[in-house]
Amino acid sequence: MMSTLVYMICWMLLGHATVLAGDISFQVSTPQSVAEGERFRVTWTLDARPDDFSAPSFEDFRMISGPSTSSSTSTQIINNQVTTTVSYSFTFVLEALEQGTFTIPPATAVVDGQEYASDPGRVEVSDAPATPAQPHEPREPDTAQTRPGPDDIFIRTEISNTNPFRGEQVIVSYKLYTRLSVQRYNIERLPGFQGLWTENITPSGQPVISQEEVNGQIYRVAEIRRMAVFPQRSGDIVIDAMDVETQVSMPTEDRRRPGSIFDDFFGGSPFDRHRTISHHVRAEPVVLNVQPLPAEGQPDDFTGLVGQFELEASLDSRSMDVNDAATLQITLSGEGNIRMAELPEFSFPQQLDVFDPQVADDIHAARSGMHGSMIFDYVIIARATGTFDIPAIRVSYFDPERRAYRTASSGPFSLQVEGDPAVAGAYPDGIMEGRWMAEDIRFIHTGSVSWQQAGEVFYRSTRFFLLAAIPILLLVIFLVFWNKHRQETADIHGMRMKKARKVAVKRLKHAKRLLRENRKEAFFEEIFRALWGYVSDRLDIPVSRLNKENVASAFDSRQIPSGLATRFLDGLHECEYARFAPAGDESPMDTVYNKALDTIVAIEKELRKNTLVR
Amino acid sequence: MRWLNLPVLWFLLMLCVVSSRAQSPDSLMEQANLAYMDESWNEAMDMYETILQMEVESAPLYYNMGNTAYQLGELGRAILYYERALRLNPSYEPALHNLELARNGIINPIESIPVLFYQRWHENFIALFSADMWAIALIIGLALCVISIALFLLKQIIWQKKLFLTLAASFLLITLIAAYAAQRQYHRLKHKQEVIVMEEVLTVRSAPAGRGTELFRVYEGTKAEIIHRMDSWKELRFADGNVGWVDAADVAQI
Numbered sequence: 001m002m003s004t005l006v007y008m009i010c011w012m013l014l015g016h017a018t019v020l021a022g023d024i025s026f027q028v029s030t031p032q033s034v035a036e037g038e039r040f041r042v043t044w045t046l047d048a049r050p051d052d053f054s055a056p057s058f059e060d061f062r063m064i065s066g067p068s069t070s071s072s073t074s075t076q077i078i079n080n081q082v083t084t085t086v087s088y089s090f091t092f093v094l095e096a097l098e099q100g101t102f103t104i105p106p107a108t109a110v111v112d113g114q115e116y117a118s119d120p121g122r123v124e125v126s127d128a129p130a131t132p133a134q135p136h137e138p139r140e141p142d143t144a145q146t147r148p149g150p151d152d153i154f155i156r157t158e159i160s161n162t163n164p165f166r167g168e169q170v171i172v173s174y175k176l177y178t179r180l181s182v183q184r185y186n187i188e189r190l191p192g193f194q195g196l197w198t199e200n201i202t203p204s205g206q207p208v209i210s211q212e213e214v215n216g217q218i219y220r221v222a223e224i225r226r227m228a229v230f231p232q233r234s235g236d237i238v239i240d241a242m243d244v245e246t247q248v249s250m251p252t253e254d255r256r257r258p259g260s261i262f263d264d265f266f267g268g269s270p271f272d273r274h275r276t277i278s279h280h281v282r283a284e285p286v287v288l289n290v291q292p293l294p295a296e297g298q299p300d301d302f303t304g305l306v307g308q309f310e311l312e313a314s315l316d317s318r319s320m321d322v323n324d325a326a327t328l329q330i331t332l333s334g335e336g337n338i339r340m341a342e343l344p345e346f347s348f349p350q351q352l353d354v355f356d357p358q359v360a361d362d363i364h365a366a367r368s369g370m371h372g373s374m375i376f377d378y379v380i381i382a383r384a385t386g387t388f389d390i391p392a393i394r395v396s397y398f399d400p401e402r403r404a405y406r407t408a409s410s411g412p413f414s415l416q417v418e419g420d421p422a423v424a425g426a427y428p429d430g431i432m433e434g435r436w437m438a439e440d441i442r443f444i445h446t447g448s449v450s451w452q453q454a455g456e457v458f459y460r461s462t463r464f465f466l467l468a469a470i471p472i473l474l475l476v477i478f479l480v481f482w483n484k485h486r487q488e489t490a491d492i493h494g495m496r497m498k499k500a501r502k503v504a505v506k507r508l509k510h511a512k513r514l515l516r517e518n519r520k521e522a523f524f525e526e527i528f529r530a531l532w533g534y535v536s537d538r539l540d541i542p543v544s545r546l547n548k549e550n551v552a553s554a555f556d557s558r559q560i561p562s563g564l565a566t567r568f569l570d571g572l573h574e575c576e577y578a579r580f581a582p583a584g585d586e587s588p589m590d591t592v593y594n595k596a597l598d599t600i601v602a603i604e605k606e607l608r609k610n611t612l613v614r
Numbered sequence: 615m616r617w618l619n620l621p622v623l624w625f626l627l628m629l630c631v632v633s634s635r636a637q638s639p640d641s642l643m644e645q646a647n648l649a650y651m652d653e654s655w656n657e658a659m660d661m662y663e664t665i666l667q668m669e670v671e672s673a674p675l676y677y678n679m680g681n682t683a684y685q686l687g688e689l690g691r692a693i694l695y696y697e698r699a700l701r702l703n704p705s706y707e708p709a710l711h712n713l714e715l716a717r718n719g720i721i722n723p724i725e726s727i728p729v730l731f732y733q734r735w736h737e738n739f740i741a742l743f744s745a746d747m748w749a750i751a752l753i754i755g756l757a758l759c760v761i762s763i764a765l766f767l768l769k770q771i772i773w774q775k776k777l778f779l780t781l782a783a784s785f786l787l788i789t790l791i792a793a794y795a796a797q798r799q800y801h802r803l804k805h806k807q808e809v810i811v812m813e814e815v816l817t818v819r820s821a822p823a824g825r826g827t828e829l830f831r832v833y834e835g836t837k838a839e840i841i842h843r844m845d846s847w848k849e850l851r852f853a854d855g856n857v858g859w860v861d862a863a864d865v866a867q868i
Contacts, residue, residue: 441715
């Protein structure tokens with residue numbers, strides 16, 4: 001067993017020529033030896049994206065097809081370091097024309113403007129497969145044939161459940177059965193998976209070889225590919241055929257012994273005479289009949305999770321200070337399409353600020369399928385003090401074994417937040433509990449209330465306009481009355497003014513009579529009154545306010561020359577003097593009379609003149 | 615002169631009508647207040663709402679309803695009723711105080727766009743009284759102005775004349791200011807329609823349909839101005855100037 005492995009590893013290493021130029025590896029891989037007339041592949045592999053690739057001319061071979069280009073990208077995360085590897089390969093299918101050892105010239109590729117050349121490849125072409133020289137045993141007729149028969153090597157596809165529910169995990173296993181010694185195999189074409197989500201769960205390393213008996217024959221069996229597939233829709237889903245290219249070592253002599261099965265799997269003893277031929281094996285398409293998930297009993301928050309799951313949630317602290325952060329970690333673990341797991345939206349109390357969760361996964365591919373956990377970390381910041389209840393976290397899933405929906409839940413939690421509520425800022429204390437700073441709002445109004453019709457507005461109502469009209473009307477009425485009154489008072493003055501001259505004339509006449517009678521005292525008094533009365537009436541000065549200053553200013557305001565005022569005042573003075581002076585000392589009575597008459601006439605004339613001028 | 619009595623009579627008649635109607639609201643108000651003092655908030659709220667059904671309103675009624683909603687933990691309704699109380703009486707101090715307190719409970723309150731200081735003074739001055747109070751100020755100012763004019767005309771002594779002329783001019787100015795403010799408040803009352811968000815969280819959309827793009831979220835108690843209506847949708851402008859459509863059922867008009 002050990003020897004075969006060593007042999008195989010050596011074989012594989014020899015087949016590879018490696019060029020290391022800088023960090024870029026440019027390799028050519030060819031089979032070491034082929035038979036004359038056999039078709040084989042030459043593949044150049046480059047671990048960078050080439051800008052240009054040119055193959056050499058294959059002078060000694062006939063090119064059947066090529067180049068077929070393929071690329072792959074793989075990302076590895078080791079100790080949080082991300083490594084991305086790209087790989088481009090160019091494959092040619094050639095046919096060996098003649099026997100001998102041939103060199104495949106180097107190919108060139110341009111990466112980032114720099115040219116790289118691969119090492120040349122070496123191919124040994126041995127003599128063409130001929131009809132078997134040795135007669136074969138009738139018990140095993142196939143071994144003697146040049147090509148392996150369908151019973152010698154075939155692939156079986158094993159499906160864990162051909163009738164799964166939508167989203168249910170199905171294990172698809174491709175097993176290579178052989179009675180020949182297979183040196184190498186290469187999956188040429190992976191099956192297509194329309195409507196399926198697949199995860200490769202092929203165990204890494206060499207396939208484990210076991211034995212199985214099929215139709216009375218002992219086969220060596222190797223699982224060459226194992227996948228977990230998750231149907232994304234219901235109905236029939238076809239898993240396409242898978243093509244595998246094998247390198248089979250066909251013995252030229254029948255040296256097989258029943259006891260050498262173990263040694264022979266990868267080619268038997270190196271000293272046996274054999275030749276290696278390539279053989280194509282195909283795994284036939286298979287059909288999955290996917291059932292829809294039952295609608296009955298489907299929870300509202302069901303997001304398509306199918307399998308067996310558990311939910312665990314933990315809050316890292318149960319009591320915290322306001323504005324501090326706590327972490328709620330929700331771990332959903334189990335087996336099934338866990339990678340598709342989403343948490344349903346769930347509500348936190350308003351006073352807690354909750355950020356979108358950070359999601360991490362810890363999902364493993366095992367032989368039994370995909371299992372592991374999704375971890376959701378919610379960071380919670382409390383903005384108010386109090387005790388807050390975080391409701392239970394629930395996740396619904398469909399359990400295909402029990403054929404029923406189930407709910408995994410964890411919690412609820414209560415979070416005690418302490419600290420100074422003033423720090424909390426915008427949020428009042430304990431909204432949910434109805435304890436809102438009740439001592440702080442003002443008490444209700446309990447006194448009397450004046451009611452108004454709903455929607456009624458006093459402004460611009462009829463009532464408003466009528467009320468506003470009252471003062472204006474009152475003003476109008478007042479103005480009417482006031483104006484009338486003023487006119488009336490104005491008339492009294494006019495009358496007095498009109499009468500002033502007549503009164504003065506009457507008094508002067510009376511004074512003349514007194515002059516004739518020579519009643520001296522009465523005469524001067526009458527002259528005095530005539531002068532005084534005339535000015536009082538004519539210039540509209542109330543008797544009470546009659547004094548020399550007022551008279552002077554009144555004369556002045558009516559533009560009567562000041563000489564006239566002096567004459568008037570002199571006249572008054574003379575009268576006063578004559579009334580109280582000793583006898584014989586006074587001016588002659590007729591002079592006084594004439595003076596007074598002249599003065600009054602002069603004033604009248606002046607007033608008339610002024611009136612006309614105006 | 616007889617027709618002068620007409621508005622006075624009419625006014626007295628109105629008072630009689632209002633007071634006869636008010637008998638029932640007063641007793642209900644008293645009962646509701648007692649229920650409030652007993653901390654049976656729901657009962658108190660029911661009775662306050664019964665008063666509203668009688669098509670009467672008053673600032674203290676809305677204020678008490680706001681307090682009751684506050685005690686029930688209904689932030690949106692509390693703010694709505696305080697706003698309604700202040701619509702009737704913008705200088706109602708307890709309502710202003712409690713509204714301020716209730717607004718503290720709004721999650722993510724919208725910051726309003728700062729306005730220039732004189733605009734703010736102007737707004738604050740107008741908002742000092744309701745349209746009706748300004749209207750009363752207008753009538754009183756007008757009456758005092760008329761009295762001053764009459765006294766100015768009647769008085770003979772110069773300094774008295776000067777005094778009453780100044781007073782008349784001042785009262786006229788007051789009357790004009792009151793008329794301006796009353797008109798502004800009236801316009802606000804009749805044409806500026808505001809709403810309060812009643813849903814805990816409300817998504818504002820770009821179009822009046824459920825499939826409109828979700829623009830932003832507002833929270834219970836947020837105030838906004840209606841700028842358009844379409845079917846059961848309202849286009850709102852928020853204090854920060856943002857505009858969007860919401861379902862009319864999720865907001866309540868002040």
